[in-house]
Amino acid sequence: MKLNQLHVFKVVAECGSIRAAARRLGVTQPAVTYVVRELERSLGAELLLRDSKGATLTALGVALHQRAVLLLSEMRRAEDELVQLRDGTGGSLCIAFSSGAAMRVLVPTLNSFRKLRPGVQIELHEITLIDPRMHWQSGRFDFAVISELDEPIADGMERQVLFTSPMVVTAREGHPLANARSLRDLRSSLWLLPGHGLRVMTGLMQGLGVPPPNDVLLCQSLQFVLSILRGTDALTLFSSTLHEDPLVSGGLVRLKVREALPRLRLSLVARNVGLLTPAARLFVQCLTDETKKSSEK
Template structure:
């Protein structure tokens, strides 16, 4: 089994055909075909089946893909670690950030990281741990920074707590309910939701139930920070969001907080990566910056109003 065979196999799997993989890799299609055939011969198993518009992984191929991507990821890290320790500051760092981590941490570390590693390509993915967990395991994502609930803490990943967090009710500037002071005042409001849970409405339903209210009126669900911001500033919908949305200069000019008597606890912000042989020097420095900012006074939560109820 050779490196180029694994590379070619992953390229075919990701692109769905030998021709597309050859185009991406800049190789002739017969070379890709021969590479896959040699790999299948060495494994004694068929990895692909031909279809009308390309190829499809067999069940064995699907299982092998996970391991092949892991091997290629470790080879990439090994090469980059050696180069970076020898003073060659190139390579790639892939990090996943939630919206709270984007607003509360990322903006504060970018300049320092780029100054130290100007030639390391930083690829940033917006998401939550459940959507990035597989990529963390197979090496496609180096680090994740964002909320992690107690119910979702994989034992095979290294998890470092950065800080406890808080949710507040956010709305557009000049919202007619800006002077509300309790959840009861918001009982008839329309809401948008964004969540790391399978059922996005659960977090709001529980808050309403704890105050003796019926189910909230949910009219929109967003999966990206940009979608949330667009909906909030253009409608009267409310959202229960991490406090970083209110504190960040990036969005504070468009969004404000309805200052209820109590804020609400949110899942703590964590940093997650694979344990074992460790991170590349660039990833180590990035994680150091994340932890330094998280421990500084730059990360502020409304602890004086933090609700004792966890949800």
């Protein structure tokens, strides 16, 4: 099993067909077919099911693809690290941010980092609160910066907590229930909730001895939430720091409910913080510095 075989196999898996993979790789279809068949021959197992519609992974193919992504990502990072250590410049970063995290710290961190290392190629991705583990456990990203509940999480990942803040109930200005002082009074409203929000709301309502809201729209996009909030009588849960952000808070109000709400934290998440490349470590330092400055304002 060779690295070039794994690379070709990974591209085929991502493209879903030999033809599309050949176009991406800039080679002929027979060349791609030959590499995949040689890989299957060396492993003694069928990795792809081929038909007129394309190619799908077998169970063994799925397992190998997951390992190939990790291995090739680590090879890319190893090459980057050697170049950075040798030359002190260049390299690449692939970073994921949840939308709430990006709103708070992304721009100042980018500005600080690019002043120090302008030659680093940066690839940014937005991830939702329901899918981050699938992505950063795959090894695709150098690290992720996400908003999550401030609670123990046993997922095998390493975390650096940047800050925590309480949740707040948020609605549009002029909302008919803007003066409500208890979650009891809000149970019948439409709630826009991320993945963890439904669990939080269910627990809060159970603590009050009432059923959870029955009108819930699960929404993983901050832009969707803001648009719907400002145009309807829906409610949502934000971190207090996000609610105070001028880019977010326009036209919105905080409902001063008496119940204590859980805290959210902004976390840097990586498979192994100690194995981050020099460029990644510098970005993390810029991120930590800018988060501290933001918290002191």
